[in-house]
Amino acid sequence: MPLEPVLLAMLIFQIKHFLCDFVLQTTNQVLNKGRYLHMGGITHAGLHMLGSLPALLVLTHAAPLIAALLLTEFLIHYHIDWAKVQVDRALRLNDTNSLYWTVFGSDQLIHQLTYMGMIFVTMRFA
Numbered sequence: 295m296p297l298e299p300v301l302l303a304m305l306i307f308q309i310k311h312f313l314c315d316f317v318l319q320t321t322n323q324v325l326n327k328g329r330y331l332h333m334g335g336i337t338h339a340g341l342h343m344l345g346s347l348p349a350l351l352v353l354t355h356a357a358p359l360i361a362a363l364l365l366t367e368f369l370i371h372y373h374i375d376w377a378k379v380q381v382d383r384a385l386r387l388n389d390t391n392s393l394y395w396t397v398f399g400s401d402q403l404i405h406q407l408t409y410m411g412m413i414f415v416t417m418r419f420a
Contacts, residue, residue, distance in 0.1 A: 295417050299353055300353070300413055300417070303349040303350070303413055304349075304413065306348050306352065310342070310346060311345075311405060314338070314342045318341060320334070322337075323335065323337060327376060328379025328380060335375060335376060339368050339369075339371045339372035339375065340368060342371045343365075343368040346363075346364060346367055347364065349409075349412075350416060353417070354416050356419075356420050359415075359416065359419055359420060363416065367412060370408050371408065374401060374405060375401070378397060378398075381397050
């Protein structure tokens with residue numbers, strides 16, 4: 295696969311991530327991502343899932359592969375966010391603790407690695 299579609303997909307993933315995690319995320323989502331199966335966390339992960347569709351369509355039009363990747367991203371994103379809240383609560387972290395920023399950065403890194411994995415799987419199986 296040429297490099298251009300891969301870079302375009304990564305750009306779309308980056309913009310999507312910024313929008314879903316920082317611009318469109320509601321207070322309800324932030325407050326409830328740590329409550330397992332609460333609609334706040336489900337809605338947040340669902341927005342990420344839907345936002346990934348344009349990036350995947352740059353790489354493939356294979357509907358079964360796209361559907362599998364979107365569902366996988368939903369599940370991974372939901373559980374990354376849920377786990378981050380559990381760590382923050384258990385360690386009583388907030389934005390004044392240096393460890394909070396390490397956990398926050400780790401959360402963001404894992405999301406970015408998820409996008410790289412989605413690109414890899416698409417390139418391998420499309």
